[in-house]
Amino acid sequence: MTAPYADLSRPPLSAAALSAALAPDGFWRRVDVVPSTGSTNADLAVRALGGEPEGALLLAEHQTGGRGRLDRRWVSPPRAGLTLSMLLRPAAVPTERRGWLPLLVGLALAETVTRIGKIPAYLKWPNDLLLGAERGKAAGVLAQVVGDAVVVGVGMNVTTRADELPTGEATSLVIAGSSCTDRGPLVRALARGVAGWYGALREAAGDARSCGLWAAYLRYCETIGQQLTVTRPGQDPLAGRAIGVDDGGRLLLRVGAGQHTMLASGDITHLRPVERTQRR
Ligand code: BTN
Numbered sequence: 001m002t003a004p005y006a007d008l009s010r011p012p013l014s015a016a017a018l019s020a021a022l023a024p025d026g027f028w029r030r031v032d033v034v035p036s037t038g039s040t041n042a043d044l045a046v047r048a049l050g051g052e053p054e055g056a057l058l059l060a061e062h063q064t065g066g067r068g069r070l071d072r073r074w075v076s077p078p079r080a081g082l083t084l085s086m087l088l089r090p091a092a093v094p095t096e097r098r099g100w101l102p103l104l105v106g107l108a109l110a111e112t113v114t115r116i117g118k119i120p121a122y123l124k125w126p127n128d129l130l131l132g133a134e135r136g137k138a139a140g141v142l143a144q145v146v147g148d149a150v151v152v153g154v155g156m157n158v159t160t161r162a163d164e165l166p167t168g169e170a171t172s173l174v175i176a177g178s179s180c181t182d183r184g185p186l187v188r189a190l191a192r193g194v195a196g197w198y199g200a201l202r203e204a205a206g207d208a209r210s211c212g213l214w215a216a217y218l219r220y221c222e223t224i225g226q227q228l229t230v231t232r233p234g235q236d237p238l239a240g241r242a243i244g245v246d247d248g249g250r251l252l253l254r255v256g257a258g259q260h261t262m263l264a265s266g267d268i269t270h271l272r273p274v275e276r277t278q279r280r
Pocket of ligand 1: 038063067068072085140142153154155
């Protein structure tokens, strides 16, 4: 018999198993797994424009044109990680508070890795998932507004080896010592976490503080209190100290004596070494 896939350490995902596990929770209406596509975000954006309701989860075993934040790319070998997108229609969340949507997905990633992988996880604002003493990036989130929908994509390196990672600053769950590298349980935990926090944010009409999202996010976010630099396409770099996250999910930065600015996006570099203590 011919094996259905060549790399036994990287088994395929099962859409049927994921659908069966997630359906009873109520939010995830449709789960698809495709063997290969350009970008799951791009695919769900097309479906969103076609009027599809929220609650769609699209996973690809491989992407040929994966997109990252700030016009970067997301590259991963087939079945080595999670490349997935979620379709949300956040009518109950005022537009100015929707910045919390990608942050809540980052939080769900950190909670998933902590709970299922049993390793400490950290967030760099807005939603990079960092692992290990060197704080390598293991996952990122890309949110795109499509009319009144929001497509939120997640890329996470799971069994990716060091020689397969795109940069020396990246890492994966297997390299960081995760006790689980089975993508099925990771997807289920992530999807449930996102549905839970999204439901809470909707019920609170987008108020991240009153629904507990703000406090939960800050427990994982290492950016607050850090001296950092920010780079943004087409703009001068900015230096400052991060002092908080506001009701819209923006980073509050002190840039000089009595001078503050709010950031809605940007690429952050933490300038001082993080305290290597486990805070949870
Ligand atoms: C980042 O730059 O940190 C965000 C990376 C997001 C990548 C994911 S992979 C699945 C989804 N489809 C894409 O094209 N991008 C996102």
